[in-house]
Amino acid sequence: MEPLRTSSDNRPAKLIIEEVSKSFVASRAVVHALDNISLTVPEGEFLCLIGPSGCGKSTLLDIIAGLTKPDAGRVLADGKVVRGPGQQRLVMFQESALFPWLDAFGNVMFGLKLRPDLTNHERRKIADYYLELVGLEKFKHAHVHELSGGMKQRVALARALAPDPQVLLMDEPFAALDALTRDQLYSDIQRIWMESRKTIVFVTHNVREAVCLGDRVILMSPSPGRIAQVFDIPLPRPRDINSPDLAGYAYEIAAALKGTLEGAAYE
Amino acid sequence: MKRLVIALIFFGALIVLWDLAVRSGRWSVVLLPSPISVADYIWTALLDGTLLDAAWVTLKRLFVGYIAGVIIGLPLGLLTSTSQVLEDTIGALALGLQTLPSVCWVPLALIWFGQTEGAMLFVVIMGTVWSVIIATDNGARNIPPIYARAARTMGSEGFHKWTRVILPASLPFLVSGMKQGWAFAWRSLMAAEIYVTILTGFGLGHLLHYGRELNAMDQVIGIMIVIVLIGWLADRCLFSPWERFLHRRWGTNVKAS
Numbered sequence: 001m002e003p004l005r006t007s008s009d010n011r012p013a014k015l016i017i018e019e020v021s022k023s024f025v026a027s028r029a030v031v032h033a034l035d036n037i038s039l040t041v042p043e044g045e046f047l048c049l050i051g052p053s054g055c056g057k058s059t060l061l062d063i064i065a066g067l068t069k070p071d072a073g074r075v076l077a078d079g080k081v082v083r084g085p086g087q088q089r090l091v092m093f094q095e096s097a098l099f100p101w102l103d104a105f106g107n108v109m110f111g112l113k114l115r116p117d118l119t120n121h122e123r124r125k126i127a128d129y130y131l132e133l134v135g136l137e138k139f140k141h142a143h144v145h146e147l148s149g150g151m152k153q154r155v156a157l158a159r160a161l162a163p164d165p166q167v168l169l170m171d172e173p174f175a176a177l178d179a180l181t182r183d184q185l186y187s188d189i190q191r192i193w194m195e196s197r198k199t200i201v202f203v204t205h206n207v208r209e210a211v212c213l214g215d216r217v218i219l220m221s222p223s224p225g226r227i228a229q230v231f232d233i234p235l236p237r238p239r240d241i242n243s244p245d246l247a248g249y250a251y252e253i254a255a256a257l258k259g260t261l262e263g264a265a266y267e
Numbered sequence: 268m269k270r271l272v273i274a275l276i277f278f279g280a281l282i283v284l285w286d287l288a289v290r291s292g293r294w295s296v297v298l299l300p301s302p303i304s305v306a307d308y309i310w311t312a313l314l315d316g317t318l319l320d321a322a323w324v325t326l327k328r329l330f331v332g333y334i335a336g337v338i339i340g341l342p343l344g345l346l347t348s349t350s351q352v353l354e355d356t357i358g359a360l361a362l363g364l365q366t367l368p369s370v371c372w373v374p375l376a377l378i379w380f381g382q383t384e385g386a387m388l389f390v391v392i393m394g395t396v397w398s399v400i401i402a403t404d405n406g407a408r409n410i411p412p413i414y415a416r417a418a419r420t421m422g423s424e425g426f427h428k429w430t431r432v433i434l435p436a437s438l439p440f441l442v443s444g445m446k447q448g449w450a451f452a453w454r455s456l457m458a459a460e461i462y463v464t465i466l467t468g469f470g471l472g473h474l475l476h477y478g479r480e481l482n483a484m485d486q487v488i489g490i491m492i493v494i495v496l497i498g499w500l501a502d503r504c505l506f507s508p509w510e511r512f513l514h515r516r517w518g519t520n521v522k523a524s
Contacts, residue, residue, distance in 0.1 A: 163421065
């Protein structure tokens with residue numbers, strides 16, 4: 001297992017996805033969700049997966065998380081084969097998966113309570129720290145239904161960050177939010193990522209979002225789900241979603257995305 | 268406060284109507300006793316202890332049977348929610364027996380247990396357990412799968428997942444199931460007490476039964492009012508706090524749904 005390095009830079013590989021395939025049996029037809037995907041994510045990278053619906057990007061995220069088993073191939077995290085979910089790779093879902101029977105603080109504490117190496121005092125301090133990081137220290141004891149959509153996703157982000165995972169997996173986390181709230185969260189997530197330098201895999205179908213956040217954008221094509229094209233985004237950070245610098249990249253990726261759809265239509 | 272006043276006026280008016288009907292003289296006072304004589308019966312029975320003794324005997328049976336029913340029904344319901352096979356077997360059995368009016372268990376209980384406390388408990392448990400199973404199963408199946416997925420990624424598995432995620436997530440269904448189980452338990456116990464005379468304890472149902480035997484309508488109506496009051500109090504004291512908790516946490520109006 002010598003050099004776990006990528007071609008593009010010399011950071012060690014955090015995640016290695018090796019020839020992963022997955023198909024589902026839907027009503028009467030077998031859907032090839034993923035076909036022979038190989039991908040290496042270096043430590044500290046912000047990687048965006050983009051593609052039309054049905055390209056398997058969320059399935060790939062589930063496989064990295066360990067929530068779904070691939071039919072073929074494997075995922076290595078820090079050189080170890082992923083066999084199930086674990087606190088090293090936490091997921092933030094599209095809809096808020098916050099637990100309504102707990103308040104904001106209780107939700108952030110949930111993952112921490114499963115860390116036997118921490119004392120209760122430490123857990124509380126960590127939970128407070130992350131609630132403050134996402135700007136919700138005043139809503140510590142708010143019930144989930146009292147929070148707005150954006151606030152819920154902030155709590156979900158704090159909950160995912162609190163157990164200090166190596167990898168953060170985000171499945172279209174901002175898709176259900178309004179544009180203003182999203183813009184605010186883009187700068188928050190970049191700030192938090194630059195401070196914590198976690199490895200992030202971010203699934204989206206929004207091209208500008210991918211360009212704004214990603215070091216690299218992986219474009220996937222549907223049926224079967226494959227990697228169509230890889231784009232490097234060497235723009236300085238923090239990036240503003242409305243900056244004209246993004247537009248060129250976004251235009252290029254949007255055109256390629258359209259191409260994958262046409263290709264699929266004629267297949 | 269305003270709601271309380273309206274309620275008081277409503278019930279006051281009911282009693283006045285009742286009294287007017289008695290005073291009209293159209294019905295014999297043997298069939299329709301006046302509110303005063305019913306109140307008088309309740310008061311006397313309270314003072315001489317018969318009412319409290321009977322209520323204590325009844326409530327003891329109810330609580331023991333109900334708690335046993337919940338202890339049996341809750342895990343079974345969680346279990347049936349986990350597998351299709353258990354759902355098609357135990358789940359189907361529960362659904363079938365739940366439709367059986369619980370008074371139908373009385374003849375069987377009498378033959379099996381005789382005129383004993385055991386027969387009473389058996390009927391109450393049979394009244395409770397099936398609806399608790401169904402409600403729990405229903406609740407656990409209706410949990411958004413994303414809760415379980417989120418919990419798994421955070422390392423929650425097995426016992427922890429059941430007690431910290433599945434159980435609280437199905438709380439809205441559980442509370443309505445427990446409430447339904449309570450209602451069934453209460454109804455089945457009354458049926459059993461009216462049918463079966465046993466020497467180990469003289470419950471409210473027995474008082475009702477002997478009221479009929481003695482043609483004492485003030486006793487019959489008085490006991491009926493006590494039974495209604497106990498049911499109402501149980502709802503208020505046992506279930507309303509839970510419903511308010513759910514309302515606060517989930518933000519949904521459980522009562523309205």
